[in-house]
Amino acid sequence: MREYKQIINLSDALMARINELLSRYPVDKKKSAMLPVLHAVQDAHDNWLSLELMDKVAEILEVKPIEVYEVATFYSMLNTKPVAKYMFEFCRTSCCALRKGEELMEYTCRKLGVKEGETTPDGMFSVVGVECLGACGYGPMLQLGDNYHEHLTKEKIDALIEDCKQGKVSMI
Ligand code: FES
Known part of the structure; x- marks a missing residue:
């Protein structure tokens, strides 16, 4: 496990969007919201997902960070490095x-x-x-x-x- 974990706060507007997305799924199935949540977070952060952002998503969805990395690196529409405009x-x-x-x-x-x-x-x-x-x-x-x-x-x-x-x- 990585030793550092930077605490990152998402904007109120983004958290409201994430909570709306989570409300579409059973409370004990937060993981099911992973793709829409990742898209929302990416859209709000210059179209890419840093490790810190992925860790934050893991915290919100109550899953291990590796589960978020696996999804983020699988789909070409999710970017784990800075991308062009x-x-x-x-x-x-x-x-x-x-x-x-x-x-x-x-x-x-x-x-x-x-x-x-x-x-x-x-x-x-x-x-x-x-x-x-x-x-x-x-x-x-x-x-x-x-x-x-x-x-x-x-x-x-x-x-x-x-x-x-x-x-x-x-x-x-
Ligand atoms: S082959 Fe399906 S969109 Fe190009």
Whole structure:
């Protein structure tokens, strides 16, 4: 077990949100709320979960920290390291791959001057490949924040990057 444990306090607004989420589950089944609680905590903390935040979630859900780490590191939509403001998550599974999704991801990497998994020096953009996002009939596609961008082309990617630079892209 780690020897340090920083006490971290969540904002009143976030705690109210967490309590609302917990109210949807039986009192003795707090663990069932883990995914929505992790999303709420991540949303309130620059889209990533530090160890201290995950420990706090474990305390709230009355589970061992390792149980929270296991979930947070399994799902690609949960981030355990700082991430770019705009994270382009390209589906790289078969349907999208057959429709040149990987080529478009490489195109985006070249355009932004990063390799897959890297973040631009200004912290604005990162590009990652993820598994099927359930929009197989609309590929190639990517997820940006809570939104899907489908039937991608180079032109659509150019426009999306430009919109991000101009602050026109909503992440929720
Ligand atoms: S294969 Fe790309 S969304 Fe399913």
